[in-house]
Amino acid sequence: MKLCPCCNVELIPKNVPTYYGRYLEVDQCPNCYGIWFDKWELVALNPEGTRDLEYRDIQSISCSPTLCPNDQVPLKPLKDPLIPKDIDIYYCPKCLGTWVSIEDLLKYKEFQKKKMHTKEQKEESSKELEEKIERLLSYQETKNNEMENLEEKIAGAVSIILVILRILSKFLK
Ligand SMILES: [Zn+2]
Numbered sequence: 001m002k003l004c005p006c007c008n009v010e011l012i013p014k015n016v017p018t019y020y021g022r023y024l025e026v027d028q029c030p031n032c033y034g035i036w037f038d039k040w041e042l043v044a045l046n047p048e049g050t051r052d053l054e055y056r057d058i059q060s061i062s063c064s065p066t067l068c069p070n071d072q073v074p075l076k077p078l079k080d081p082l083i084p085k086d087i088d089i090y091y092c093p094k095c096l097g098t099w100v101s102i103e104d105l106l107k108y109k110e111f112q113k114k115k116m117h118t119k120e121q122k123e124e125s126s127k128e129l130e131e132k133i134e135r136l137l138s139y140q141e142t143k144n145n146e147m148e149n150l151e152e153k154i155a156g157a158v159s160i161i162l163v164i165l166r167i168l169s170k171f172l173k
């Protein structure tokens with residue numbers, strides 16, 4: 001059972017489409033509508049997929065996420081030049097899941113969509129993208145197993161998130 005890092009209520013699984021046709025299961029809070037993405041799921045979510053998530057205007061609810069729903073590690077803000085400043089994304093340094101409020105998710109996906117529409121998207125490049133990400137992930141796993149130092153592991157893992165964001169942003173340009 002996964003609990004919302006903001007409201008501590010049980011998260012509800014939702015199926016949403018990715019860029020490359022598959023579906024993934026994310027977890028949404030029935031109270032604040034915030035969404036938990038396991039490793040890499042946030043970047044893979046198709047902007048159109050946000051339609052399958054629940055949304056209500058909840059500006060009255062403001063909360064700052066605390067602990068990871070998977071392993072109760074404190075969440076940290078994800079800072080990257082590729083993420084617009086008004087969008088708050090939090091990640092777990094242990095399992096690399098990400099937490100984002102529904103407002104910020106919509107803003108983030110809108111931002112990705114704008115980039116996507118600036119140039120025509122080619123079918124084969126989404127396949128290439130998927131392969132590239134899978135290669136990176138398997139590379140990261142081998143690397144993780146070789147590394148003994150936990151801090152090194154975390155640093156390696158976080159930079160891989162950023163590398164994937166960069167690949168995606170290049171792809172979307
Ligand atoms: Zn919540």
Ligand SMILES: [Zn+2]
Pocket residue numbers: 068069070071072073092093094095096097
């Ligand atoms: Zn975690």
